[in-house]
Amino acid sequence: MAQLPTVEDVARVAQVSRQTVSNVLNSPAIVKDATRERVEAAIAQLRYRPHASARRLRTRKSSTIGIRLEPERNGISGSVLDTFLHALTEQADSRQMRVLLFTANDPLHEIDQIRRLRDGADVDAFVLTSTSYEDPRVAWLTQNEVPFVTFGRPWGHDDMSDPRHRWVDVDGRAGVREATENLLAQGITRVGYVGWPSGSGAGDDRHKGWVDAISAARLSTTGLSTSVVDGVSQGTEAARELLAGNTVDALVCASDSLALGARIAAASLGKDAMPIIGFDDTPVALAIGISSIQQPLAAVATAVLELLLGPTGNEVLPARAASEEPSYRLLAPRLVERRSSNLALDRTIGT
């Protein structure tokens, strides 16, 4: 073929207008099936290639969402963000959006990367994960009017309902409360809690859920909870101390790492059947048979895209103004119950 085929060539072969070809390429949903198929056949026959770079230069849209791939800090709960990334990529694809990954060593480096991608018109919007108190990335994006949504609420005092900060989060407090109430409803009155040191938004929130449930049942929280840095051996240590006093009959934990640690501590004290509930429903919880509070990650991805693109659109909405309505979604987690752990099971069979 001497010359590359053009939109006009496709229109002529398919016997439609140039606009219809453009619609098939850009908004196929608005074209009648039969027409669309004819245009697609013509595109295939002529081997027509719309040049995305040219289109992006014209429209100044990249149809691309940028997301930082977090460093793998924690082998166990790291799977949550990977699962979210899977859901986001799959759903973005069905919205004709692509996902571009980048890495960064810290929030300031992340801002540099974001600036570079924004300046190059490589990315229309950003999704941020692992938000913190007074997150500098959020300040930068807001100030520069770059569209973004965070998975994780703004953990601050004044900005929870700042309309310029669209966010999606999972109600960890409600999840822990439900898990604790589930144990109380089984007649277990001494339900302990192993959490993280105070100061992290998610950790403080989950701890409150346990306090909510215990207080609502008019029970005392005294001596029933402890906090440690996340980790399996830390969970074992913390649970062993709580169990040594013989004051708890079940444990809710802020993570599956802690829950696995608690499970090991319980088994070492002959308490194989003691109910233990973790958080995040990771592959480890499934493999070991620990109940766990599951974040609805597919629904989080759906909500993130709805806040970025609207309910059905394929283009990123502009950054929001301070005068608009707040725009966020707080989703409920669910408790995945596993009646007996594999560890308990093997002992039952073995002895």
Place this chain on the structure above:
Amino acid sequence: MAQLPTVEDVARVAQVSRQTVSNVLNSPAIVKDATRERVEAAIAQLRYRPHASARRLRTRKSSTIGIRLEPERNGISGSVLDTFLHALTEQADSRQMRVLLFTANDPLHEIDQIRRLRDGADVDAFVLTSTSYEDPRVAWLTQNEVPFVTFGRPWGHDDMSDPRHRWVDVDGRAGVREATENLLAQGITRVGYVGWPSGSGAGDDRHKGWVDAISAARLSTTGLSTSVVDGVSQGTEAARELLAGNTVDALVCASDSLALGARIAAASLGKDAMPIIGFDDTPVALAIGISSIQQPLAAVATAVLELLLGPTGNEVLPARAASEEPSYRLLAPRLVERRSSNLALDRTIGT
């Protein structure tokens, strides 16, 4: 600012040539630090923005590598590809390459997606994972001269050394052989194997490693191995059958899922201390304390980028011709030894 700043403006402010500005933007490593800093200061001062779409249109390079995000099939071993993706994205970043994700339901859909990204000049090269016998994606990419590298060797008869197919893989056979020899060296002569049904490239390869080691030790393989579909309960079932005959004293498994299952089976028979070795060194193996064969995923990412970009370059090399030298890397895994599992540990303490 009435008009957007240009490269010329930056060059004037920084008192360097236009070419030097271009070098700072495209090959900063070749510019002296002091000069680079002056140019960067000028870029910041003028808020100059190189327009990536324009640059890509001019050069027909996107500086982007496409990779399909695999659906999450297996919660336990799925972490391997996620870890690889992390390593690839981080290392690509330091080569000024970005990683674009896409999803696909099957290999033919993946080819559609690849074609779309290639036709739009969105992606310069592709990285394929989970290769299979006579992979249709490889055939399409080769035929269309699209640069690609597979993580996973071509599992076929004739095409293992086809220079048009650049690949990186981990020598699972050597890894299983080493793990088996490690057990034999401890004086354990009855080392069993739990693998996958024959027909999968990786599965058959790993099984051969076990046969290699047993045969080299002039021992018999008869009755010491079994094969099942991957999974924890399948591993428990398979190991229980092997252990029932009391013919094995240690087990090597084709995956951590099977190894966890085997660990549970062993514990249920009071064989807490029985050595069990898994494959992939997943978070589950770490959490439970199972020895495992670890794939060198950072080195795989390095090798993939070297085959795509050359040892130091920042641009994708052209697709290779059939007349060139074969280009592949087979990397050695390593055995991560864990002396006692958490399950054994808790029992030791508890009883």
